[in-house]
Amino acid sequence: MKRTWFPAVMVVAFVAAACTGGGDGGESPGGNGTTGVEHIILWQGYGAPTQPGETPNREADSMRALVEEFNTTHPNISVEIINYNNDNALAKLTVALQAGEPPDVTYQYGSSMPQLAAAPGIVDLTSRVEASGFDWNDFYPGEREAATVDGRVLGIPALVDNLAIVYNKDLFDKAGLSYPTPDWTWDDFRTAAKALTDPATKTFGFAFPADASEDSVWHYDAMLWEAGGDILNADNTAAAFDSPAGVTALQALADMAVTDKSVYMDFQNTKIAGLFNSNKIGMAVTGPWDLPSFPNVNYGVQIMPMFPGGDHQTIAGPDNWVLFDNGAARLDAAWTFVSWLTAPEQVLTDSLVTGHLPIRQSVTQLPTFDRFATKFPGVDVFVANLANVQKARPVLKAYPRISEAMGQAIIAAMTGEKSPQQALADAAQQVNDILAIPA
Amino acid sequence: MGRLRRALASDHVAGWAFIGPAVLLIGVFGILPIVWGLVLSFQKSxxxxxxxxxxxxTNYRALAHDHVLRIAAGHTLVYTGVFVPVSVIGALFVAVALNRKIHLIRFYRTAVFVPVVASTIATSIMFLWLFDAQYGLANWLLGKIGVGPFGFFDSPRGALYAIIAMTVWGWVGFDVIIYLAALQGIPHELVEAAEIDGASRWSIFRSITVPLLGPATLLLVVWSSINALQLFDEVYFVTHGGPPPYNTAVVVWWLFSLAFRLGAAGYAAAIAYVLFLAILVLTMVQFWVGNKVVHYSS
Structure with a gap:
């Protein structure tokens, strides 16, 4: 009897454990009502806080400090941080949604919003942001646009940035060049990039994220708009980047990369910041988030060059906090946290640590805001550059596929595999095929 | 009550009880996803x-028009065609070299096996810097002997081979362990008899060692082929399928991109199913051919 009794019990126990184990995950660990503390999960993509001996990760450190402050000042809410890499945010959320366990608050790229609009449990924040006291219009227009899908506000701006030239003053001095000016053209940029390039010391005038990802594409987008072009036509039904303006913009990149060989092509998109900090790159087109990574460089910041007859533009990449409904109590707690986190005082606190541009316009009026530009030289150019954001990428579910086709075209032209005209024509054909599929 | 007792006492119950946990785990993490993937491949999701x-x-019909998939399938075949023979034959020679009583032999064996234990991502980061076209140690060393510089991961034609080199280095240790185990199983009297008959070391290796390693070789070829056809980590992390356009794109990398980046999970599931069938057929062919060629000693 004993021989079989024991395993049978074990199986029953195991199955029971497995079943209850699955059920437990759906409940909030601390939200049991007896303690009165609402436990919420925050996914943030700045990675893990700095460990002793590591290069500081100021973004993650700032986020942890703010969450700790919130937890201390709000005894009824406990926010738990889960770290990941922002590039994987959508994939990770996809998996969590399949499991039916989305986080309460998650950092997501602005370009992911159209897909997320259909996600089960995503919170429509429209009425909350319109309530008095929140001051939704304090956020920059481009941010609000990127948080809104079909008239529904589905995210709260988490970060805004834009692209400008960050240049190495020492390398300019050594080459006897004068620094970039606000009325530079892309020809001036090309000439400087060529003069800065020195094969003997493996120094490059310019560096480009060449992994054909969205990072490659948005660098090109800004130039496309400056040349007078657009990504899609006005009603988003066909590609427009294969216009003469699109070719002009891509030709400018190809001239530097293929003809002059003055561009460091970072095919894995992992090395530019490190090389710039090692004084190997003359100019990078990048955003304010990179400035704290350049402690060894005497750098300057200048707005993007223009094409003859065009104007200065740039591109903004607003990202959002997205909320998911895990019950009314947790949702209220999550909203309390996000509205606290994005209030002007906390935004400034974060900016002063990380160099992030303030996401609210009123932050620039706060008394201690002048410390920002002192602490991060050149960041004032990025703040002013927000005014040069004139256009946004199309808010479309098919956008990732459009970006995929464009990314391949841009790098194919910059490696000399195809002419800019041919590369863009091929990509336009692919994009038109994608857009023709009824969504 | 008597019937229940008798039922509980039977060997069936005990048997099921013992395999229960395994069945449950395989069911939840193996069978369920396989079935769900099949359903997904007929959906738009x-x-x-x-x-x-x-x-x-629709998803299966779309396979014919996917030019990236065609490129990726080609790369997958090239990768498998090079990786499997190079890693298996390479492992055979390393294993024979390590199958003797020399000083520090344990250290050498450990050194060969260490890359297998190291995480793929860690070795990938190491190779990213080692193989950096401008600043890497590999080009610096090759330059010393007047070779190169090579583009490695940046080279449109060479990147796939750089991945092959990296993964062979990473996996050869596993094959070596299997071969070492098999080498210890070769009856010593066979080798002794051949030596007495005056056979050279090369002909002993060719006529005795290699045939007796047949079962191990078959196992390694099948196992390496299955792994090679599912190459993903290194491509995802090191080259992102690039340098553009898609110079190291492989099938699993492309289906991952489709499912988690480009919003075409249904179509990606269809690719996964076709890949599954391809691997199944290849494995069956390998076993069929292998069983005709391989010599089992017992």
């Missing part, structure tokens, strides 16, 4: 929108 209409064979 981005894994986010809960509205997933059935689209019949």
């Amino acid at each position: 981005d894994l986010i929108d809960p509205n997933t209409p059935f689209v019949g064979l």
Whole structure:
């Protein structure tokens, strides 16, 4: 009897454990009502806080400090941080949604919003942001646009940035060049990039994220708009980047990369910041988030060059906090946290640590805001550059596929595999095929 | 009550009880996803929108028009065709070299096996810097002997081979362990008899060692082929399928991109199923051929 009794019990126990184990995950660990503390999960993509001996990760450190402050000042809410890499945010959320366990608050790229609009449990924040006291219009227009899908506000701006030239003053001095000016053209940029390039010391005038990802594409987008072009036509039904303006913009990149060989092509998109900090790159087109990574460089910041007859533009990449409904109590707690986190005082606190541009316009009026530009030289150019954001990428579910086709075209032209005209024509054909599929 | 007692006492119950946990785990993490993947391959889904209409064979028909998939399949075949023979034959020679009583032999064996234990991502980061076209140690060393510089991961033609080199280095240790175990199993009297008959070391290796390693070789060829056809980590992390356009794109990398980046999970599931069938057929062919050629000693 004993021989079989024991395993049978074990199986029953195991199955029971497995079943209850699955059920437990759906409940909030601390939200049991007896303690009165609402436990919420925050996914943030700045990675893990700095460990002793590591290069500081100021973004993650700032986020942890703010969450700790919130937890201390709000005894009824406990926010738990889960770290990941922002590039994987959508994939990770996809998996969590399949499991039916989305986080309460998650950092997501602005370009992911159209897909997320259909996600089960995503919170429509429209009425909350319109309530008095929140001051939704304090956020920059481009941010609000990127948080809104079909008239529904589905995210709260988490970060805004834009692209400008960050240049190495020492390398300019050594080459006897004068620094970039606000009325530079892309020809001036090309000439400087060529003069800065020195094969003997493996120094490059310019560096480009060449992994054909969205990072490659948005660098090109800004130039496309400056040349007078657009990504899609006005009603988003066909590609427009294969216009003469699109070719002009891509030709400018190809001239530097293929003809002059003055561009460091970072095919894995992992090395530019490190090389710039090692004084190997003359100019990078990048955003304010990179400035704290350049402690060894005497750098300057200048707005993007223009094409003859065009104007200065740039591109903004607003990202959002997205909320998911895990019950009314947790949702209220999550909203309390996000509205606290994005209030002007906390935004400034974060900016002063990380160099992030303030996401609210009123932050620039706060008394201690002048410390920002002192602490991060050149960041004032990025703040002013927000005014040069004139256009946004199309808010479309098919956008990732459009970006995929464009990314391949841009790098194919910059490696000399195809002419800019041919590369863009091929990509336009692919994009038109994608857009023709009824969504 | 008597019937229940008798039922509980039977060997069936005990047997099921013992395999129960394993069945449950395989069911949840193996069978369930396989079935769900099959259902998904007939749906239009981005894994986010809960509205997933059935689209019949549309996803499977789309396979024929996917030019990236064609490129990726070609790269996967080239990768498998080079990786499997190079790693298995390479491992055979390393294993024979390590199968003797020399000083520090344990250290050498450990050194060969260490890359297998190291995480793929860690070795990938190491190779990213080692193989950096401008600043890497590999080009610096090759330059000393007047070779190169090579583009490695940046080279449109060479990147796939750089991945092969990296993965062979990473996996050869596993094959070596299997071969070492098999080498210890070769009856010593066979080798002794051959030596007495005056056979050279090369002909002993060719006529005795290699045939007796047949079962191990078959195992390694089948196992390496299955792994090679599912190459993903290194491509995802090191080259992102690039340098553009898609110079190291392989099938699993492309289906991952489709499912988790480009919002085409249904179509990606269809690719996964076709890949599954391809691997199944290849494995069956390998066993069929292998069983005709391989010599089992017992």
